[in-house]
Structures are given as structure tokens and as C-alpha cells.
Amino acid sequence: MEDNNKINLTIENYTGEKPIVVVYREGIASKVLDQKAPEKIEIAGVLSIPLDWLEKRVDTINQAEAFILVERDKYAITLTINESDPYKKGTITGSAELSELFTKFGINNPNVGWTPAKLGQFIRLNRAAFEDKEICMKLVSALKNFKANAQSQIEKQHDPSGSRAEVYRQTVESNLPKSFTVKIPIFKGPEKTTFDVEFDHYLTDGEVFLQLVSPGAKELTDQYCDKTIDAVLDKIRGVAPDIAIIEA
Known part of the structure; x- marks a missing residue:
């Protein structure tokens, strides 16, 4: 009868310096290892x-x-x-x-605030969003000159206790248009929508920041x-x- 437990080994160039240890194990590997969630x-x-x-x-x-x-x-x-x-x-x-351009404008996003100069630069680079390029460039000029105009008004104040926030508010209302019109996609896709954008502002550490608000865009977004x-x-x-x- 053939011995199935017999193991034949062939070892070449063995000099006998160290003993050879052979470990022979029998059994079936756990199937749990082969199972994956x-x-x-x-x-x-x-x-x-x-x-x-x-x-x-x-x-x-x-x-x-x-x-x-x-x-x-x-x-x-x-x-x-x-x-x-x-x-x-x-x-x-x-x-x-939302479309990339709408998101970059930060319209109706309370976490996005622009310094006037930065907003002016952004609008200048994205003037394709305006159907009337002349109106666009007038807005860019007003935004770039915003700080100088506000500082001039602050220096003219006779009352040293005058509110700087009030001066900035007056500058926003007098130097910037109440709103401007853009034609851009609200959602990703080729379709462009025309809507008005208004300015809001707030102060942080004496610096004025502008926020872009559009009730019309919000209404269009919700309806869509x-x-x-x-x-x-x-x-x-x-x-x-x-x-x-x-x-x-």
C-alpha cells in the first residue's frame, strides 16, 4: 500500500552544516478569509x-x-x-x-464678501456676463474708486464721533448703482438667465466688504x-x- 503521508525532498549542495527543518501541515484553509463584505x-x-x-x-x-x-x-x-x-x-x-460662474460671483452666498477693488477686478475679467459692456466698465470704475471716495468723505466729517459705517453706507448708496444686470447660467449647462444683482455691505476691522444679493435669481432657482x-x-x-x- 502506498503511503500518502510520505514526502520526498530533493536537496542540492547540502553540506550538513545546519539541520534542515521541514514543517508539514494538513487541513483546509478557513473560507472566512475568502469572504468579503x-x-x-x-x-x-x-x-x-x-x-x-x-x-x-x-x-x-x-x-x-x-x-x-x-x-x-x-x-x-x-x-x-x-x-x-x-x-x-x-x-x-x-x-x-450651480454653475461655476454663478458660484464664483458668490451671489446669495452669505459666506462670500468682496472688497470693492477685488470685485471690480473680477467683474472686469468677466465682462462677458454683461450684455452692456459700457455699463460694466462704469461699474468697474466705481468699485475701484470706492475706497478713495469713502476716505474723502470720512476726512470731510466735522464731527469726530461720526460713524465710519454710516459713511461707507452712504458711499455704497451714492457711488454704486442700486443693482446691475447679468446674463449667466445659474445651473450647470449652456442655458443663460438674465437677472438683477444688488449690493449689500458689512464692516470687518474697519474694512468694507460687499455682498451680492439677487432675489430674482433665488426665485428662479427655487422655481427651476x-x-x-x-x-x-x-x-x-x-x-x-x-x-x-x-x-x-
Whole structure:
């Protein structure tokens, strides 16, 4: 009978200086090492991406274990699947992104403040946003001369206790137009929208900063998002009628 436990070794050029140790082990490697947790789905893209995903994969999920979260203030729709399974849970998020130029202007962004000179330089470099180039250059000139005009008014004050903030407010109101008009995309894409932009201001360490505010752009943004989000949700209801839709 052949001995299956017999091991044959061939060793070349062995001089006998050190002993050779051979370790022979038997057994089956644990299958746990070969098992990996499934990779979670985390996808982000354009506003319609949850709908696009469902149109292709709705038959692969349990609709009772999925839901749609709508966050209108963030212009976002998020589809969550396998909500009760931490290993297979996934999210597909679609959002409407503001255009690069709209974001750079800092319109309706309370965290963006411009010094007048910097804003003037920015507008000069982006004069394509203005349909009337002459109005654009007049605005650039007013912004670049803002500090000098304000300082001149401060020096003319007879009352030493006069408020510098009040002088800056008066300079904003007298030297800058109440508003200016731009034509730029609000959201990413080729479509441009015309709207008015107003100035607001605040002081920090004696330096005046301007903020750009546009109620018209805010209204257009909300209308666009509500209309687009509602259209996507209506189609999702048709593709996956049993998925819960939650408004945040």
C-alpha cells in the first residue's frame, strides 16, 4: 500500500552544516478569509440619476426596503436601497449644481464678501456676463474708486464721533448703482438667465466688504428646482410605485 503521508525532498549542495527543518501541515484553509463584505453603492450625479438607476435596476431591489429623500433646499434627491442591511445598503444621490460662474460671483452666498477693488477686478475679467459692456466698465470704475471716495468723505466729517459705517453706507448708496444686470447660467449647462444683482455691505476691522444679493435669481432657482424635482419624482412613481418618498 502506498503511503500518502510520505514526502520526498530533493536537496542540492547540502553540506550538513545546519539541520534542515521541514514543517508539514494538513487541513483546509478557513473560507472566512475568502469572504468579503459586499461593496456599498455610493453614487452621485445629476438630479435625474436616482431615476436613471431605477429604470435599469428596479427589478433587482426590494422596494419596501428602499426610500427617496427629497431635500429641496439642497436641490437634491437621494435614493437609499437595502435600508436595513448595513452590508448592502446603498445611496444614489442626484443634485442640481450651480454653475461655476454663478458660484464664483458668490451671489446669495452669505459666506462670500468682496472688497470693492477685488470685485471690480473680477467683474472686469468677466465682462462677458454683461450684455452692456459700457455699463460694466462704469461699474468697474466705481468699485475701484470706492475706497478713495469713502476716505474723502470720512476726512470731510466735522464731527469726530461720526460713524465710519454710516459713511461707507452712504458711499455704497451714492457711488454704486442700486443693482446691475447679468446674463449667466445659474445651473450647470449652456442655458443663460438674465437677472438683477444688488449690493449689500458689512464692516470687518474697519474694512468694507460687499455682498451680492439677487432675489430674482433665488426665485428662479427655487422655481427651476421645484419644477425639475417634481418631474423626476413623478417618473420615479411610475417606475417604482412602492418606494416611499420623503420630503425633508
